[in-house]
Amino acid sequence: MNNRIVVIGANAAGAKAAAKARRTDPRAEIVVLDRGSFISYGACGIPYYLSDTVKELKELMSTPVGVVRDRNFFSKVKGVSVRTNTEVTAIDRTRKVVRLREGGGEESELCYHKLVLATGSSPLVPPIDNVTLDDVFTVKSIEDAELLKERAVPGAAACIIGAGLIGLETAEALQGKGMRVTLVEMRDQLLPGVLDPEVAAVVEKQVKLQGVTVLTGCAVTGLDGEGRVQQVIAGGRQIAADLVVLAPGVRPNVALAREAGLAIGVTGAIAVNERQATSDPDILACGDCCETTHLVTGRKVFVPLGSTANKQGRVAGINAAGGAATFAGVIGTSILKVFNVNAGKTGLTESEARGQGFDVETVLSPAPDRAHFYPGAKPILLKLVAERGTGRILGLQAAGEGAVDKRLDAAAAAITFRANAEQLSQLDLAYAPPYSAAMDNLIVAADIMKNKLAGHARGISAREVKRKLEEGDDFILLDVRSPAEHGEIGIAGAKLIPLGALRERLEELPRDKEIVAFCKVSLRGYEAQKILDAAGFADVKFMDGGIMAWPYRFRDQ
Amino acid sequence: MNNRIVVIGANAAGAKAAAKARRTDPRAEIVVLDRGSFISYGACGIPYYLSDTVKELKELMSTPVGVVRDRNFFSKVKGVSVRTNTEVTAIDRTRKVVRLREGGGEESELCYHKLVLATGSSPLVPPIDNVTLDDVFTVKSIEDAELLKERAVPGAAACIIGAGLIGLETAEALQGKGMRVTLVEMRDQLLPGVLDPEVAAVVEKQVKLQGVTVLTGCAVTGLDGEGRVQQVIAGGRQIAADLVVLAPGVRPNVALAREAGLAIGVTGAIAVNERQATSDPDILACGDCCETTHLVTGRKVFVPLGSTANKQGRVAGINAAGGAATFAGVIGTSILKVFNVNAGKTGLTESEARGQGFDVETVLSPAPDRAHFYPGAKPILLKLVAERGTGRILGLQAAGEGAVDKRLDAAAAAITFRANAEQLSQLDLAYAPPYSAAMDNLIVAADIMKNKLAGHARGISAREVKRKLEEGDDFILLDVRSPAEHGEIGIAGAKLIPLGALRERLEELPRDKEIVAFCKVSLRGYEAQKILDAAGFADVKFMDGGIMAWPYRFRDQ
Structure with missing residues (x-):
C-alpha cells in the first residue's frame, strides 16, 4: 500500500496541505475528512456574503477562474479524496488510525501513515446568562451566515458583542441591511489587541459617523428574552435587540488533539514545531487549530488568519508527504476594512x-x-x-x-x-x-x-496633554497653525502664534515654562520646538500627531 | 561670522537640504540660490498640471496644509534665505566662493563654509535634425508645461519621442486634451530600462486601447517644418505633428561641478560618497545632479527621482551643518500610472x-x-x-x-x-x-x-513557445483550461484537455514528446506538469504566466 495521508479539515489549511502533499508525493493516497458539507471556502469572505457584497455562495468556493472547489474538483484535479459530513471522533496514535462517523452512520476506522490536523477554530461563546436564546448568532460558518441573513430585517435592532475584526465587519454588514446596530465592547476602545487607543479612535469616529451606536467599556452580563432574545444586559443598562451576534473572538479546536494526548501550547492551541509537526512526529497541524511563533518577540502566539493557514498548510502538506519545509512564524499582521x-x-x-x-x-x-x-x-x-x-x-x-x-x-x-x-x-x-x-x-x-x-524631537501624547489641561498643569499649549485653521477647530486654552510669526514673537512666550507646540499633524509643531530650542527656551515639546491625533475632538467637543 | 551654508538649487533636494541644515545648526546662515523663479515645486507633478489633473500651479508648491512654499515661507518658517533668478556661474573652491548673477545683473560673489549642489537634471535633447524648430517641447519645468498647455489643441497631432515614464505621462495628458497622440520609441518596447518586454506589453496594450498610436523599434532621425515643426521623420516614415515632445530622458546638470574640478562619476553624474560629499569635502551634492549606489549590484547608478532627492537632501543638509548622516543607496524602484x-x-x-x-x-x-x-x-x-x-x-x-x-x-x-x-x-x-x-x-x-x-516546476516563456510554434518544433502545446475558456481565446495549434480530465485521458498524449501545458495564469499549467511528471511523461513544462502572459494575442491575433 502507498503512503496514506489523512487530513482532518477541508478548508484553507487542510485543502492546501492536501494539494501540496499530492504535488510532493504523486503516489500517496490522500484522504481529507470534513465534518461540514461545504469545503474549501474562504471563511474570511463570510462577512461579505452576509452583507451581499458577495452575492453567490459559490463565489467563495471557487478558484479565481470560477471553478468550484468541490469534492469532484479535488478528486479530478488534485487527485485527493474528500469525504464531507464525516466527523472524526478520535485518534488512536498507537495503532495510527482515526475513528470516524460518516453522515451520522456507524463509526469506522481509517489508518494513516501521516495525519494532518486542520481542525480550525470556533467562535468563543462568552459565559453570560441566557446565551442559548434564539436569534443569538455567531459568524464563522456558511450556515451561520445563512441563518443571520434570514433574520437581518431592516429597522430591527442588532446588538453585536465584541468590537474585534469580525464584530466590526458584521456591524457594517447589518447596518448595510438597514438594521439599527449597537456595538458593545468590554474594553474601552474598538479593536483592542489590534490597535492602540489613539489609532482605534480613527475607526471609532467613522463607525459612529455611519450611524452605529458604539458602547465601549461596557461588559455584557447576560441576555434576556422569552425564547427569542429581546435585550442585552450590559453595564447595568438594557439594550433592545432583535438579534445578537457574539463576536468576542475564536478559540482553536483542539479537543481531538488533546484527547489523543498531543501537546497543547501555552496559548491553548496545538503546539507545533517549525515543521508544523505536533508532539507526535507522524501528526502535523496547520491553520487556526495550532499556535505559531511571533517573530518579533520569539514567543508563542495564537493568531488565526487565512493567510497564515495557507502558508502552514503548504508546509504541513510537504512534510506529510516526505518533503522538508519549515514555517518561521508571524509578526501579528492584521487588517480590516469597515465602512x-x-x-x-x-x-x-x-x-x-x-x-x-x-x-x-x-x-x-x-x-x-x-x-x-x-x-x-x-x-x-x-x-x-x-x-x-x-x-x-x-x-x-x-x-x-x-x-x-x-x-x-x-x-x-x-x-x-x-x-x-x-x-x-x-x-x-x-x-x-x-x-x-x-x-x-x-x-x-x-x-x-x-x-x-536622537533626542532632537521631543513629543508628548495627546492623552498626556489632555491630562495636563484637566489637572491644570502650568504650561503653555502653543498652536502654531494659521489663524484660519485655529478658528476651524482648536483646543480650548491654546495660545496661537502661527509658525511663520514665531521667530518674531518669541518675547510673548516665557522662557522657563513648559511649552507644548502643536499644528495639524506635528511637523510645524516640531519645527516650532526647534525654533524655540535654538532661541534658548528651556522646556519645549510638541504634541504627537498634532490635532489630527487629538481623539477627544469628536468625543468631548 | 556664523557658519554659512550655500545651497544651489531650491527644489526637492536643495529645499530639503536647507531645511534640514537649519534644524541641525540653528545659528548657521543658510542661503539658497536658484536660477528660476519658481521654487520648491513638485517637478513630478508637472505632467498632472499639464493634464489639468492639478488645476492650480500653487498646489504643486504648497505644503499639504496649503501653505505656499515661497521665499517668504522659507524666510519666516525655515529661517532660510532664498534668492531666486540667481544663477551661479562658477565655484571658486580655493577661495570658497560662488560667483553669481542675480536677475541678469552684475556678477557678485558669495562665500561659503559648506556648499550644497542641488542643481538637478535637464531633459536630454536628442541629436536629430531641426530639433530647434518651434513647437518642440521638453517637459521638466513649469515654464515647459505652461507653453505646452497653450499649444495642446484638441484634434491637433502630437508626437512624443521616447516612451519612458515622462513620455507616457505626457501621452496621457495630451490624449486627455483631445490631441491625436503618437508615441515613438527607438527600442522595441515601451518603458525600456524599466520593464522587461512581457511586462511592458501590459502597458502597451492599455495605451493602444486608449487610442494612442504606438511606434516601437522606430528611431527618429529628424524633424521637419518651416519655423514650426510639421512632421517627425522616423524609421523612414513621416509622422505629421503639430507639436513634438522630446522625452528621451534626462541628464544631470554637472557643468558647474565639472568646471570647479569636482569628480564626475562613471554615470556622468556628480560622484559622491555615502555622506553625499563630493571629491571636495566642503561641497556636498544631492538630488538629480549626483549619482548613487545600487544596493543590489553595488554599482554606481544615475536614477533621478524626487523620493531619492528628498532623502539625499536630508543627508546633505545634516552633514553641511556639521551633523553626521549617510545615504546608503537605491534599488532602482520606479512606478507610473498611465491611463x-x-x-x-x-x-x-x-x-x-x-x-x-x-x-x-x-x-x-x-x-x-x-x-x-x-x-x-x-x-x-x-x-x-x-x-x-x-x-x-x-x-x-x-x-x-x-x-x-x-x-x-x-x-x-x-x-x-x-x-x-x-x-x-x-x-x-x-x-x-x-x-x-x-x-x-x-x-x-x-x-x-x-x-x-527546486526544479519541481519547469516553466518556459511565452516568447520561447511562440518561437517553437513559428519554427515548427515537434512538441505538444497542451491547453488545460475549460472548453469555454479555450473557445474564448486560444493559441492556434494547442490541444485541449481540461485539467479535470487529464488524469483520465493520459493515453491521448505521447510520453516521450516535449509537452508544454498552459492555462489562464499557469497554476493549472503547473498542476498539469505535476500530473504528467507523476505519470512518467518524460519532458513536460508549463508556459510561464499562462495565456495572460501571452502578449502576442493583441499584436498578432
Missing part, C-alpha cells in the same frame, strides 16, 4: 511592546496617502513603534480612508528583517504622485522616529 | 540582472489584486526575478489595473534586506479580502519561484 476606513497593524502595538518589556518610542504621523495635490488623496494616520537604544522597528499601525495596506506590507517586510528606523527611512519605495508623496508616509514616520530617538 | 494601468519595478529586471552576470530564474504570475470574490478586484501581472543557487530575490516588476504599488513596496523592503524566495514566501502581509487573496500575489509568485528553483 470607508482601512485599519490594521503589523508587529507590536505600543501596549504589546510595553507588555513585553521593550523600552519604547512612538511616532504618530497623519498625512495624505499620496501627493497632496493628486486627486483622491485621503488621510491616513501611522503609528510607528520602535525600541529605544537599538532603534529597531517593533510595529506599525495604520488607519484612515487612504491606502494603509501598502504601508503595513512594506513595514511587515522591514520588521521581519529587523530593520531599524534608519533603514526604514531609506527604503526605496515606489514613488509617483498617484501613489505617495515624494517622502512616503512611512519614510516621514521613520524620519520623525530618528529625530525622537 | 488606468499601474506599472513599475524594484530591484533588477531580468535583462538588467542578466546584464550584471546573475544566473537568473524568473516567475510570471498574473492574478487578481485582491480576493477574486471581492468587488473591484483587478488583474495584475507580477514578474519576479531571483538568483539561482542562492534564491536571492533580485527584482520585482508589476503591471496592471490593480494595486501594483504595494507589491513593489513590500518587495523593495525585502530586496533591500536581501531576502531569498523562501523568506519572501513567508512574509506576514496584511490580509483581508478587500486587500488581497489569502495568499497575496507576492507570496504566490515566491512560492512558484521556490518550486522553480
Whole structure:
C-alpha cells in the first residue's frame, strides 16, 4: 500500500496541505475528512456574503477562474479524496488510525501513515446568562451566515458583542441591511489587541459617523428574552435587540488533539514545531487549530488568519508527504476594512511592546496617502513603534480612508528583517504622485522616529496633554497653525502664534515654562520646538500627531 | 561670522537640504540660490498640471496644509534665505566662493563654509535634425508645461519621442486634451530600462486601447517644418505633428561641478560618497545632479527621482551643518500610472540582472489584486526575478489595473534586506479580502519561484513557445483550461484537455514528446506538469504566466 495521508479539515489549511502533499508525493493516497458539507471556502469572505457584497455562495468556493472547489474538483484535479459530513471522533496514535462517523452512520476506522490536523477554530461563546436564546448568532460558518441573513430585517435592532475584526465587519454588514446596530465592547476602545487607543479612535469616529451606536467599556452580563432574545444586559443598562451576534473572538479546536494526548501550547492551541509537526512526529497541524511563533518577540502566539493557514498548510502538506519545509512564524499582521476606513497593524502595538518589556518610542504621523495635490488623496494616520537604544522597528499601525495596506506590507517586510528606523527611512519605495508623496508616509514616520530617538524631537501624547489641561498643569499649549485653521477647530486654552510669526514673537512666550507646540499633524509643531530650542527656551515639546491625533475632538467637543 | 551654508538649487533636494541644515545648526546662515523663479515645486507633478489633473500651479508648491512654499515661507518658517533668478556661474573652491548673477545683473560673489549642489537634471535633447524648430517641447519645468498647455489643441497631432515614464505621462495628458497622440520609441518596447518586454506589453496594450498610436523599434532621425515643426521623420516614415515632445530622458546638470574640478562619476553624474560629499569635502551634492549606489549590484547608478532627492537632501543638509548622516543607496524602484494601468519595478529586471552576470530564474504570475470574490478586484501581472543557487530575490516588476504599488513596496523592503524566495514566501502581509487573496500575489509568485528553483516546476516563456510554434518544433502545446475558456481565446495549434480530465485521458498524449501545458495564469499549467511528471511523461513544462502572459494575442491575433 502507498503512503496514506489523512487530513482532518477541508478548508484553507487542510485543502492546501492536501494539494501540496499530492504535488510532493504523486503516489500517496490522500484522504481529507470534513465534518461540514461545504469545503474549501474562504471563511474570511463570510462577512461579505452576509452583507451581499458577495452575492453567490459559490463565489467563495471557487478558484479565481470560477471553478468550484468541490469534492469532484479535488478528486479530478488534485487527485485527493474528500469525504464531507464525516466527523472524526478520535485518534488512536498507537495503532495510527482515526475513528470516524460518516453522515451520522456507524463509526469506522481509517489508518494513516501521516495525519494532518486542520481542525480550525470556533467562535468563543462568552459565559453570560441566557446565551442559548434564539436569534443569538455567531459568524464563522456558511450556515451561520445563512441563518443571520434570514433574520437581518431592516429597522430591527442588532446588538453585536465584541468590537474585534469580525464584530466590526458584521456591524457594517447589518447596518448595510438597514438594521439599527449597537456595538458593545468590554474594553474601552474598538479593536483592542489590534490597535492602540489613539489609532482605534480613527475607526471609532467613522463607525459612529455611519450611524452605529458604539458602547465601549461596557461588559455584557447576560441576555434576556422569552425564547427569542429581546435585550442585552450590559453595564447595568438594557439594550433592545432583535438579534445578537457574539463576536468576542475564536478559540482553536483542539479537543481531538488533546484527547489523543498531543501537546497543547501555552496559548491553548496545538503546539507545533517549525515543521508544523505536533508532539507526535507522524501528526502535523496547520491553520487556526495550532499556535505559531511571533517573530518579533520569539514567543508563542495564537493568531488565526487565512493567510497564515495557507502558508502552514503548504508546509504541513510537504512534510506529510516526505518533503522538508519549515514555517518561521508571524509578526501579528492584521487588517480590516469597515465602512470607508482601512485599519490594521503589523508587529507590536505600543501596549504589546510595553507588555513585553521593550523600552519604547512612538511616532504618530497623519498625512495624505499620496501627493497632496493628486486627486483622491485621503488621510491616513501611522503609528510607528520602535525600541529605544537599538532603534529597531517593533510595529506599525495604520488607519484612515487612504491606502494603509501598502504601508503595513512594506513595514511587515522591514520588521521581519529587523530593520531599524534608519533603514526604514531609506527604503526605496515606489514613488509617483498617484501613489505617495515624494517622502512616503512611512519614510516621514521613520524620519520623525530618528529625530525622537536622537533626542532632537521631543513629543508628548495627546492623552498626556489632555491630562495636563484637566489637572491644570502650568504650561503653555502653543498652536502654531494659521489663524484660519485655529478658528476651524482648536483646543480650548491654546495660545496661537502661527509658525511663520514665531521667530518674531518669541518675547510673548516665557522662557522657563513648559511649552507644548502643536499644528495639524506635528511637523510645524516640531519645527516650532526647534525654533524655540535654538532661541534658548528651556522646556519645549510638541504634541504627537498634532490635532489630527487629538481623539477627544469628536468625543468631548 | 556664523557658519554659512550655500545651497544651489531650491527644489526637492536643495529645499530639503536647507531645511534640514537649519534644524541641525540653528545659528548657521543658510542661503539658497536658484536660477528660476519658481521654487520648491513638485517637478513630478508637472505632467498632472499639464493634464489639468492639478488645476492650480500653487498646489504643486504648497505644503499639504496649503501653505505656499515661497521665499517668504522659507524666510519666516525655515529661517532660510532664498534668492531666486540667481544663477551661479562658477565655484571658486580655493577661495570658497560662488560667483553669481542675480536677475541678469552684475556678477557678485558669495562665500561659503559648506556648499550644497542641488542643481538637478535637464531633459536630454536628442541629436536629430531641426530639433530647434518651434513647437518642440521638453517637459521638466513649469515654464515647459505652461507653453505646452497653450499649444495642446484638441484634434491637433502630437508626437512624443521616447516612451519612458515622462513620455507616457505626457501621452496621457495630451490624449486627455483631445490631441491625436503618437508615441515613438527607438527600442522595441515601451518603458525600456524599466520593464522587461512581457511586462511592458501590459502597458502597451492599455495605451493602444486608449487610442494612442504606438511606434516601437522606430528611431527618429529628424524633424521637419518651416519655423514650426510639421512632421517627425522616423524609421523612414513621416509622422505629421503639430507639436513634438522630446522625452528621451534626462541628464544631470554637472557643468558647474565639472568646471570647479569636482569628480564626475562613471554615470556622468556628480560622484559622491555615502555622506553625499563630493571629491571636495566642503561641497556636498544631492538630488538629480549626483549619482548613487545600487544596493543590489553595488554599482554606481544615475536614477533621478524626487523620493531619492528628498532623502539625499536630508543627508546633505545634516552633514553641511556639521551633523553626521549617510545615504546608503537605491534599488532602482520606479512606478507610473498611465491611463488606468499601474506599472513599475524594484530591484533588477531580468535583462538588467542578466546584464550584471546573475544566473537568473524568473516567475510570471498574473492574478487578481485582491480576493477574486471581492468587488473591484483587478488583474495584475507580477514578474519576479531571483538568483539561482542562492534564491536571492533580485527584482520585482508589476503591471496592471490593480494595486501594483504595494507589491513593489513590500518587495523593495525585502530586496533591500536581501531576502531569498523562501523568506519572501513567508512574509506576514496584511490580509483581508478587500486587500488581497489569502495568499497575496507576492507570496504566490515566491512560492512558484521556490518550486522553480527546486526544479519541481519547469516553466518556459511565452516568447520561447511562440518561437517553437513559428519554427515548427515537434512538441505538444497542451491547453488545460475549460472548453469555454479555450473557445474564448486560444493559441492556434494547442490541444485541449481540461485539467479535470487529464488524469483520465493520459493515453491521448505521447510520453516521450516535449509537452508544454498552459492555462489562464499557469497554476493549472503547473498542476498539469505535476500530473504528467507523476505519470512518467518524460519532458513536460508549463508556459510561464499562462495565456495572460501571452502578449502576442493583441499584436498578432
